[in-house]
Every structure is written in structure tokens, then in C-alpha cells.
Amino acid sequence: MKVFRDTWLIFHRNLRLMLRSPLWVVLGVSQPVVFLLLFAPLLKPALASMGANSQAQAYRIYVPGMLVALALAGGLYAGFDLLRELAAGIVERARVTPVSRLALLLGRALRDVVVLIVQAAIIIVLSLLFGLTVSVPALLIGYGILALITLTSASFSYGVALKIKNPAVMGQLVNNVAQPLMLLSGTLLPIALAPLWLRDTANGNPFNWAVTGMRALFTGHPGDPSIWKAFAMLGALAVVTIAWSGRKFAKSVR
Amino acid sequence: MGIIEVKGLSKTYETRAKRKTTKVDAVAGVDLEVAEGEIFGFLGPNGAGKTSTLRMLATLIPPDAGEATIAGANLRTQQAKVREAIGYISQGGATTDDATAREELILQARMHGIGKAEAQRRTVAALEAFDLTEYADRQCKTYSGGQRRRVDIAMGIIHQPKIVFLDEPTTGLDPQSRAHMWDEVRRLRTEGMTVFLTTHYLEEADQLCDRVAIIDGGVIVAEGTPDALKREISGDIVTVGVGEDYTEKAAEVLKGQDYLSEVEIRDGGRLRLAVEAGETAVPRVMRTLDDAGIALATVEVHRPTLDDVFLTKTGRSLRES
Numbered sequence: 001m002k003v004f005r006d007t008w009l010i011f012h013r014n015l016r017l018m019l020r021s022p023l024w025v026v027l028g029v030s031q032p033v034v035f036l037l038l039f040a041p042l043l044k045p046a047l048a049s050m051g052a053n054s055q056a057q058a059y060r061i062y063v064p065g066m067l068v069a070l071a072l073a074g075g076l077y078a079g080f081d082l083l084r085e086l087a088a089g090i091v092e093r094a095r096v097t098p099v100s101r102l103a104l105l106l107g108r109a110l111r112d113v114v115v116l117i118v119q120a121a122i123i124i125v126l127s128l129l130f131g132l133t134v135s136v137p138a139l140l141i142g143y144g145i146l147a148l149i150t151l152t153s154a155s156f157s158y159g160v161a162l163k164i165k166n167p168a169v170m171g172q173l174v175n176n177v178a179q180p181l182m183l184l185s186g187t188l189l190p191i192a193l194a195p196l197w198l199r200d201t202a203n204g205n206p207f208n209w210a211v212t213g214m215r216a217l218f219t220g221h222p223g224d225p226s227i228w229k230a231f232a233m234l235g236a237l238a239v240v241t242i243a244w245s246g247r248k249f250a251k252s253v254r
Numbered sequence: 255m256g257i258i259e260v261k262g263l264s265k266t267y268e269t270r271a272k273r274k275t276t277k278v279d280a281v282a283g284v285d286l287e288v289a290e291g292e293i294f295g296f297l298g299p300n301g302a303g304k305t306s307t308l309r310m311l312a313t314l315i316p317p318d319a320g321e322a323t324i325a326g327a328n329l330r331t332q333q334a335k336v337r338e339a340i341g342y343i344s345q346g347g348a349t350t351d352d353a354t355a356r357e358e359l360i361l362q363a364r365m366h367g368i369g370k371a372e373a374q375r376r377t378v379a380a381l382e383a384f385d386l387t388e389y390a391d392r393q394c395k396t397y398s399g400g401q402r403r404r405v406d407i408a409m410g411i412i413h414q415p416k417i418v419f420l421d422e423p424t425t426g427l428d429p430q431s432r433a434h435m436w437d438e439v440r441r442l443r444t445e446g447m448t449v450f451l452t453t454h455y456l457e458e459a460d461q462l463c464d465r466v467a468i469i470d471g472g473v474i475v476a477e478g479t480p481d482a483l484k485r486e487i488s489g490d491i492v493t494v495g496v497g498e499d500y501t502e503k504a505a506e507v508l509k510g511q512d513y514l515s516e517v518e519i520r521d522g523g524r525l526r527l528a529v530e531a532g533e534t535a536v537p538r539v540m541r542t543l544d545d546a547g548i549a550l551a552t553v554e555v556h557r558p559t560l561d562d563v564f565l566t567k568t569g570r571s572l573r574e575s
Contacts, residue, residue, distance in 0.1 A: 009364055013357075020352045020393075089348035093409065096312060096342045098334055099365040 006100040010107025015114060029119040032070050036063070036126055047190070056131035061190060063127045064142070064214030068207060069187035070123065071116050071146040075153025076174050078112045079161035086165065091249075101249040105158055105242065112154040113147045120146060138217040141227065145210050148234040152241045159245030186211050206233035257417060257448050258288035258311065263320035264472075265306050280306040282472035283320065288450055288465075290416075293443050295463030296452040297560065299572055303472040304452035305345070305421055311450070312342040312419050325416050341410035345421040347402055348409070351395040355386050355405045358394065359412055366413040373412075380408040384438075400431045407438060411447070418442055420451040424458060436462050456560040456572055468564055475567040480560060487558040487566055489515070490532035494539060495552035498523040507546040513538050520571075523551075532556075 018024065044058040085091055094104055120143070124134070134142075157174065164170045182188065184198070185207035194202075202208040209230040216224035265281040281303040288294045296304045310317045311324060313333045322329035325339035349358055359380055363373035381387045384404040394402060403423075411418060423439065424432040439462060442449050453459055459466045460480045468476040468483075476483055492514075496504045501519050508517050508527065513535050516528035529535035532555035543550050564572040 006365070009361070013353075013361055016357075017350065017352050085350075088350070089344045089346050090350060092314060092344060093342075093348035093362070094365055095314065096337055096340070097362070097365040097413075098337055098367055 003100045003102055003106075006103030007106045007110070009099070010103050011110045012107075014108055014111040018111060018115065025115055025118055028074055028115065029070070029122050032066055032119070032123055033126060035066060036123060036130075040130070054131070056133065059127055059130055059132040060134075060218045061215060063123065063132055064218045065185075065187040065190070065211045067120050067123060067142070067146055068149060068185065068211045068214055069182050070119060071149040072153050072181060072185070072187075072207060073178055074116055074119065075109075075112055075150045075155075076157050076178050078108070078154040079157030079170060079174070080167060082108065082158050082161040083165065083167050083170065086161070095249075102242075102246040104249045105155060105246045108158060109151050109154040109242070113150045116146060116150045117143065132218070134218050135220070135222075138220070138222055141222065142214050142217045145213055145227075145230055145234065148231070148238050149207065149210055152234065152238045155238070155241045155245040159241070159248045162245075162248040162251075181205075181207060184208065190215070206230070206237050209233055256287040257290040258286065258294075258322070258324050258450065260284060260286040260307075260311070260322040261320055263307060263310060263322060264318050265303075265310060265315065266318050279472050281310070281317075284469070284472075284474055286467060286474070286477075288417075288448060290448055291443065291446065292464040293439060293449040293451070293462060295459040295466040296450065296469060297454070297456060297459040297466050297564075297572075298452075298469035299454055299570075302469045304454075304469055307469070308342075308419055308421050308450070308452050312340060313337055314342070338413070339416045341413070341415040341418045343406050343410040343418065343420050343423070345425060347406040349394040349397075349402050349405050352393055354391050354393055355381065355397070355408075356390045358405060359408055362409040363412045368413065376412055380412060384408045399427065400434060403427070403431070403435065404438070407442075411442070415447065417448045417450060420449060422452055422454070424453070424455065432458075454572070456564075460560050466560065468560070468567065470564070470568045470570075476563055483560065483563045484558045487528070487562055489528060489530045489558075490535070491556055491558055491562055492527045492529050492532055492535055492539060493520070493524055493552075493554040493556075494527065494543070494550055495522070495524045496543065496548050497551060500548045501525060503546065504543060504548050507542060507548070508539070511538070511542060526565075 040059060040062050041055065043062050044055060047058045047061050082091070091104070124132070124139070160173060161170060164173065184201055184205055186194070186202065209226055213224065213227040213230035216222070216226050263281055263284045264279070267278045267280050269276050269278065284303070284307055296307065298304050306315070309315045311322060311329065313329065313336055317329070324336045327335035327339065329336055356377055359377040360373045363376055364370065368376065381390045384407065386401065386404060386408070389397060389401060394405065397405070420439070424435050427435060439449055439451070451463070463480065465479050466477070466483065467474050494504070501523055504525055505517050505519055508514065508525065514527045514529045518526045520526050527535070527539065536553060536555060540550055561572045564570070
């Protein structure tokens with residue numbers, strides 16, 4: 001089918017370009033690594049109330065949240081690259097061809113998923129060295145959640161980029177969305193530690209469900225209901241976001 | 255019937271500043287016909303509506319009003335068919351810094367739905383035709399401006415369209431690159447394509463194009479072959495320089511004379527005179543001014559140019575717009 005063929009075309013092109021400047025992949029993961037090395041060790045006492053008796057257990061609570069933050073933030077910032085391509089006339093050049101507009105979005109978003117997979121692998125390997133343990137099946141399911149998050153956040157970012165077109169304004173918007181979202185999703189610290197009013201908002205937040213689900217996977221509870229709830233909510237959100245963003249690629253871009 | 259037929263094409267932009275919304279009629283009812291195989295030039299100052307018209311015809315922005323038929327396909331209802339028949343090369347170009355020319359051409363071909371093998375075959379041919387084979391596997395950021403423009407054109411025609419839209423193809427190019435670009439455009443015509451280009455350079459419209467439409471303020475003010483348009487302004491143009499202080503007086507004195515048809519004050523202390531024949535008019539102008547005690551500093555005679563056509567139709571010079 002045309003959409004699959006075109007998506008592969010765009011995905012392949014964007015992946016190839018990214019491999020030519022791999023610095024971005026490394027830079028994107030530098031902040032989480034710093035947090036992992038300098039912040040996480042301080043968490044043991046903070047997370048003690050949640051049953052973290054050892055460094056490894058503290059990591060098992062912290063790292064899943066951080067991976068969700070990585071997937072979320074990484075996706076939200078993906079739009080800046082599109083702004084650059086918009087200014088360079090590259091999107092327009094695609095739009096005079098019959099290439100699938102959805103492919104223009106999905107090809108890019110899937111590239112962002114690949115980037116996330118590599119970055120998450122770096123974090124996890126480092127965490128393993130610090131005593132984190134996780135089973136391979138749980139890890140793969142976790143990757144599924146992270147992939148959905150990246151697909152959603154990247155698609156959202158691309159849609160915003162097409163609408164706003166201005167990097168400065170986009171920067172403001174992304175920051176104002178990303179920060180509260182991270183805090184409300186319990187990525188830094190579990191939301192269970194938060195006051196009640198904050199906890200109540202979490203139930204409607206798919207990303208909080210993602211964090212809860214990821215924590216369940218990393219602490220060896222693959223049957224926890226939060227996991228399928230996370231998939232369901234994230235799946236629905238991804239579909240809606242992709243549909244919205246895909247339409248933006250079809251309309252005039254300048 | 256032309257390969258492009260346009261009727262009443264219009265586009266209005268809304269801009270919001272503070273709390274006021276202003277509407278700008280960028281394109282206000284454009285009628286055009288372009289014959290197959292010709293190089294058609296759309297000439298006008300910046301802001302005249304050239305690029306907006308071009309982008310509407312290239313299916314990039316929707317028209318607010320009007321109809322167009324491009325290579326037999328209706329612009330509004332058969333966009334896919336229109337896109338098959340046209341190539342569009344934007345003003346700034348669209349090459350990717352980190353990609354090679356070969357990769358860009360193959361990508362463009364494949365986005366047009368051309369199969370992998372055929373895309374590679376056409377890419378090799380295009381690289382040859384545009385003299386890019388040697389650089390084909392280096393990244394576009396290492397190319398010169400002229401080379402990148404050649405990649406742009408090659409990308410624009412990789413799917414062998416009938417019509418090529420070029421938006422200001424030589425803006426920002428040095429004279430030598432401009433001459434090369436003109437050769438490329440002529441080569442497109444030799445290969446059977448119809449070229450529709452926009453420009454604000456009157457030499458480009460004059461020397462390169464078979465037919466020209468002059469647009470100003472969103473409407474067409476003149477259309478025809480460059481020669482026919484210039485012939486409409488019969489005679490020569492004589493420009494005399496008398497100094498800022500004397501322009502008014504000189505204009506008064508010359509206005510009554512029977513050997514000229516138009517007197518216009520230009521800036522820099524000059525007067526532009528439309529005369530029947532420059533060689534007989536100049537001595538008479540000199541004598542008239544001499545009799546009035548006005549010193550003649552400079553004299554210039556030229557055949558009418560498209561700038562004079564523009565001046566006649568709009569009251570402004572294209573150069574000064």
C-alpha cells in the first residue's frame with residue numbers, strides 16, 4: 001500500500017540523514033545520563049517510603065519515570081528540525097509530489113522512535129551497572145509504551161511546528177507544555193508522594209499511567225493493570241494526535 | 255487552447271496587527287494563457303503577486319476565486335493530475351545540506367511514485383545532463399550556489415513534467431550564473447517543456463521569454479511578446495539631465511513642443527521624453543532648452559524597454575519599485 005511504501009521512503013531518508021550527524025542522539029541523552037549519575041543516588045531516602053531499601057530498588061522506581069520523560073521530551077522537541085526543513089523548502093518540495101502526506105509525518109515520527117530506542121538503551125545499560133534489574137520481556141513491553149509516547153509527542157510537535165512556524169514561539173510553547181506534563185506524570189518522583197489534589201489529576205493523564213505501568217514492569221509486576229491501561233490510553237492518544245498532525249502536512253505550509 | 259489557462263484567479267491575505275485585521279489582495283483577478291512549448295515570463299516588482307499566482311498554479315496554496323486549467327486538468331478538482339504534469343522550483347531552492355545530489359534526485363523520483371530502478375536510471379541521466387556526475391556523491395552543502403540550483407532544476411523535472419514553474423530563478427545569482435541559468439531554461443524548452451517563470455528583472459523577461467505578462471498590484475497590466483509590448487510605445491525615449499533646479503522650467507518649456515508626445519519629470523534632475531525619433535529629436539531638444547537659457551548636462555537616447563512599458567502602464571518604474 002502506498003502509505004507504507006512512502007512511510008518507509010521518508011523514514012529511510014530521515015534515518016540516513018540523522019546517522020550523518022549522530023551528535024544529536026548523544027546530546028539528547030546527555031541530560032538523562034547526568035540525572036542518572038548525579039540525581040538518582042540521592043533518591044534512596046526520598047523513595048524509602050515507597051519501599052526503596054537499596055540503590056537498585058531506588059533505580060527501579062526512578063529509571064522508568066526518566067525513560068518516559070526522555071520519550072516525552074525527545075518527541076516534543078522533534079518539531080524544531082521540521083521548522084528548519086520548512087524554511088529550507090524541503091517540505092514544500094515533497095508536497096508538489098503525490099507522496100502520502102501521512103507518510104511525511106510517520107516517516108519522521110518513526111525515525112524519532114528509533115532515536116529513542118537507542119537513547120533508552122544507553123540509559124538502561126548504565127542503570128544496569130548501577131544495580132537496576134529488569135527482565136527482557138518486561139523491557140520489550142516497556143519499549144512498546146515508550147514507542148507510543150514518542151510517536152504521540154513527536155507527531156504533536158510536528159503539528160505545532162507546521163502551525164506556528166516560528167522557532168522562538170515554538171520554544172516557548174514546547175517548554176510550557178513539557179514542564180507541567182513531566183511534573184504531573186510523576187516522572188521525577190512518583191506521584192504517589194504528591195498531595196491529593198495533584199494525585200487526582202494524574203488519573204486522567206495517560207503519561208502518568210505510562211510511568212506507573214513502566215514502574216510495574218521494572219519491579220517485576222507484568223500483570224499490573226496499569227500496563228494495559230497505559231497501552232489503551234496511549235494508543236488512543238497516538239491515533240488522535242497522528243490524525244491531527246497528518247492533516248497539517250496536507251494543508252498549505254507557508 | 256493554451257497548456258495553461260487561467261481565469262479570474264484571486265488570493266487575499268489577512269494580516270492581524272494589534273487588533274485590526276487588514277486584507278491584502280495579493281492577486282486580484284488574473285487572466286492568463288500560456289501556449290505549449292513557450293517560455294512565459296511573469297514580470298513585476300516585488301509584492302506584485304507573482305509568487306502567489308505561481309504557488310496557486312503549483313497547487314501549493316488554494317485560490318480564493320477563479321479557475322485554471324493546467325495541461326487539461328482542473329486546478330481545483332484534479333490536483334493530483336495537475337501535480338503529475340508540473341514541476342515546481344521554488345525561489346530559495348530545496349536541497350538538503352547533508353544529502354548528496356544522487357540521494358536527493360532518487361528521493362524526488364520515488365516521491366513521484368517512480369520505481370527504484372527507474373529512479374536510479376533517471377538520476378544517472380539527470381546528473382549527466384546537468385553536469386553533476388562528478389559531485390553526485392558529495393553532500394549538497396559542499397556545492398556552489400550554481401550547482402545547488404542545478405540540483406533544484408533536476409529535481410523539479412525528474413518526473414518529466416510538461417510544464418516547469420520557476421520562481422525567480424536568477425535572483426541572487428551573479429551575472430555568469432544567471433547566463434548559465436538562462437541556457438538551462440532554454441534547454442528545457444528544447445526538450446519540449448513549457449516554462450513559466452516569475453522575475454523582477456526586465457532583461458530576463460526581455461531576452462529569455464517568448465511572451466511576458468506584466469503584473470502590478472495583483473493585476474495584469476500588459477501581456478504579449480516583449481517586442482510587441484515595446485512597439486506599443488512607438489518611438490524612442492530621450493532622457494535629459496538639467497539639474498534639480500531647472501526641471502520644472504525645462505518641463506514647462508518642452509511640454510508645448512510638437513516633436514515629442516510625453517514629458518515626465520524623473521528624480522535626479524532628469525526629464526524623460528517620449529519622441530518619435532531620437533536622432534532628430536535630440537538636436538531640437540537641445541535648441542529648445544538653449545533658447546530658454548537652460549543648460550543641458552546629460553543626454554541619453556534609448557529604444558523603449560519593458561521598463562518603459564511598465565512606466566507607461568503604471569506610472570512607476572520597475573527599477574525603482
